[in-house]
Amino acid sequence: MNIEGFLFSAVEASVKYPDRLDLGLIFSDEPCVTAGVFTTNQVKAAPVVIDIERLKEGRAQAILVNSGCANACTGEEGEKNALAISACLAETLGIPDEMVQLASTGVIGEQLDVAAFEKNITRLVKGLSSDNFDKVAEAIMTTDTRPKVACDTVKIGGRDVRIMGMAKGAGMIMPNMATMLAFVVTDAQISFPELHKSLLFGVERTFNRITVDGDTSTNDMVLVMANGRADNPWIDGDSPDDQLVFQDALETVLKDLALQIVADGEGATKTITVRVCGAKEDEEAETIARTVATSSLVKTAFFGEDANWGRIMAAVGRAGVRFYPERVDLAFGDVLIVKNGQFLGSEAEKAASEILKEKSFSICIDLKDGTGCEEVYTCDFSVDYVKINADYRS
C-alpha cells in the first residue's frame, strides 16, 4: 500500500555497524497534523526531549530515525548534536527545523557522529520514494528478527482513509538496544485534538498492553502523521462518529504492530493473551492481567510448556487486588484447570498442557466478582532471552 504525499528512504550510514540500513526518513510533501506519545521514563533521550517540545504545535513534516545509537544520557552535547542533524535535514528538505521529528534507538551514552549523519543526508533525501516504507521499517530494527508493518483502510464520509504503520520491538528497554518505536502515516483529514485522542486511546489498548520484560526505554515513542489527502469530511469535535471509525482503524494497525512486537520478543517462542474477567473494575482486571503477564515464573513455565496453574494463581494473589480466591476459575484456551479456586486434577492438566504446545494461546482468569475485563499480551521467557541480554554488548 502507498499513501499519496508520503515518501520514504533508508540508507546505510554506519551509525554503529557497517553494511546495514540504519538511517531512515519519513517525509510528507506538506505539513501534517501530527500527534505523539513518548516514554514515561524520567530519563529521556535527546530526540525525545526535542520532539515533545516541537510537537506542541501538533505539526510535523519529516521523521528522521536512526538505529545504532540512542543519544540518551548524552547531556547538552547530545542535544546539540541532535539539533545539528535536524538542521542539516531541514535545510536539505527546504522545511523549517521545527517540522522535523527525531527518533533514535541503540546504544545509550554514546554521542552521535554528526559528520557521519551529515554525509548521508543528501543521499537519504535523494532516495525518497513512495515505495520505500519497508526499507525504513528495516532500518529501525535492532534486536528485532524481522521488520513489522501493518495497514488498514476505512471509509469515512464515503472516502477511503488509509493508515500505514511500522514498528520496532521491545524485548527490553533501550539500554543498549531495543527501544519501542512506531511511526504511522495516514491520509485522514483530522484535527489535532481528535488525532491525539485517537492515538492515546489506541496506544493505551495496544502498546501499553504488551509486555516482554516489563522495562521502559528512554527513547520509546509512537508518532502519527496525517496529511489530509483522503479528502474525507474533517474529523473534528463535531464528528464523534467519524472519529470513532478512525480511532478503531488506528487501533487495528497499532494492535497488529504490538502483537508483532510480542511475537518477536527477545528469545520468545510463544505469544500469550492473558485475559482477566469478572473483576470489580476494568482497572483491577488490568492490574491482575499485567502481574500475571510479567511474572518471570509464569513466563518460564510457558517456555517449558508446563500448565503451571499454581504460579498463575500465586501471581493473581500478589497483584494487590482484593478478590475471593475460592471463586477463581482458570482456563488454558478452552480447558478449565482450576474451578472455584481448586485444581481439577491431572486429566485437566494434561489437556491444558496440549494447549501450551501451541505457538499462540490464551489463558483466562475469571474472578466471578463483577464485570471488569481486560487483556494483556505477553511472550514466554526463554533461555535465549537471558543469553541475548547477558551477551548483548560483548
Added chain:
Amino acid sequence: MNIEGFLFSAVEASVKYPDRLDLGLIFSDEPCVTAGVFTTNQVKAAPVVIDIERLKEGRAQAILVNSGCANACTGEEGEKNALAISACLAETLGIPDEMVQLASTGVIGEQLDVAAFEKNITRLVKGLSSDNFDKVAEAIMTTDTRPKVACDTVKIGGRDVRIMGMAKGAGMIMPNMATMLAFVVTDAQISFPELHKSLLFGVERTFNRITVDGDTSTNDMVLVMANGRADNPWIDGDSPDDQLVFQDALETVLKDLALQIVADGEGATKTITVRVCGAKEDEEAETIARTVATSSLVKTAFFGEDANWGRIMAAVGRAGVRFYPERVDLAFGDVLIVKNGQFLGSEAEKAASEILKEKSFSICIDLKDGTGCEEVYTCDFSVDYVKINADYRS
C-alpha cells in the same frame, strides 16, 4: 549453638520424594511468646490461615513443617487435613492443638497425605533433641542447594540472650516449590508486643529487601518463638533500650539468613547490593532500589558481567520517582561510571567490569537530591534460572 528448652527433629516421611528429610519439628518444653509475619498474597495456603488465627494469642509451643506439598489451593479439605495433622502432633506432644504452628512448602494444589504424616509423628517426636537444629534446616529445603542457619548472642541486663534462625529460599514463589520460610528461636524474656515489633522491623529491613524474581508465595512465613530461659530483665513497654538491643540482634540473624537466600537464588551466580542515596525520602530510595534490583535486564547484565550502566539508568528512570537525571552518579563498587547523568567513558567502564567479576559487589546510585537512603539485595538472572523454572515439574 543450642538454646536450653528448644528441641528439634526431622524425619524422612516421603511427603513427595523418598529418601530425604521432609518433615521437621521445632518444640519448646514450655509455651513461648511467639510472633509471626505471613505472606501478603491473597491466596493463602491452609497452614497460613490456621497459623494467623492461632497466633492471635501470641503463644505457641511447636512448629511442624513439611516440604514437598504446599497445601495451597486445596480448599476445605486442605484445611481439614492440616487440622488433623496438627491434632495428631498435639496429642503426641501432650499440648493443646492451638499451640501448634504449621508450615508447608512444595507443590501447590495437591492434598496432604494425612496417613503418611500420622505414621511418622511418633518417630518425629521421639527424635527430638537439642542437636537437630541443622536437620530441620535441611528438611525445609526445596530448590535450595544448601541449608541456611544463623545465630547471634547479645547481653541484655547482664545476661546472654541467644537467637538462632533457619530459613529456606525463595528463588521463586511457591508455585511448585520455593516458598520463603524462616523460623527463629530465642531464650529472650520478652513480651509479645515487643517481640512482634522487633520481628516486623527486622523483616522489613531484611527479608522484604531481598528479591530473586519478584514473586510472593502463598506460603511465606517467618516465626519467632521466645521461651524466656535467658532470664534477662523482661523486655516490655518499659524497656525501650533493651528492646532495641534485642531488635538489632534479631535483625542481624534475619539479615544473615536473607543474604544466604539471595546467594542461593535459583541459578544465581552473584549477590548484588543495590544502594540508592541522595533521594528526597528513604521510601523513594527504596522504590528505586527495588526497581533496579528486580529488572530482568539489569539482572541478566550482571550475569553477563556487563557494566551496563544504561540499563540501570533506565530502570531508575522508570521507577515512578521524580529526580534530576542530570545529577545522577552511578558507581559499581568504588568505580564511578556515570557522573551528573553522563557516562565517564570506556576506561571507567573497563574498571567497573572488573568489579562485576566478583561473586558479591555493590552498586550505588546517588540522586544528589536529599538524604533518603536504602538498600535492596538481589542476585543475577542466569540461563540456569530459566532452565530450573521451565523444567521444574518435568
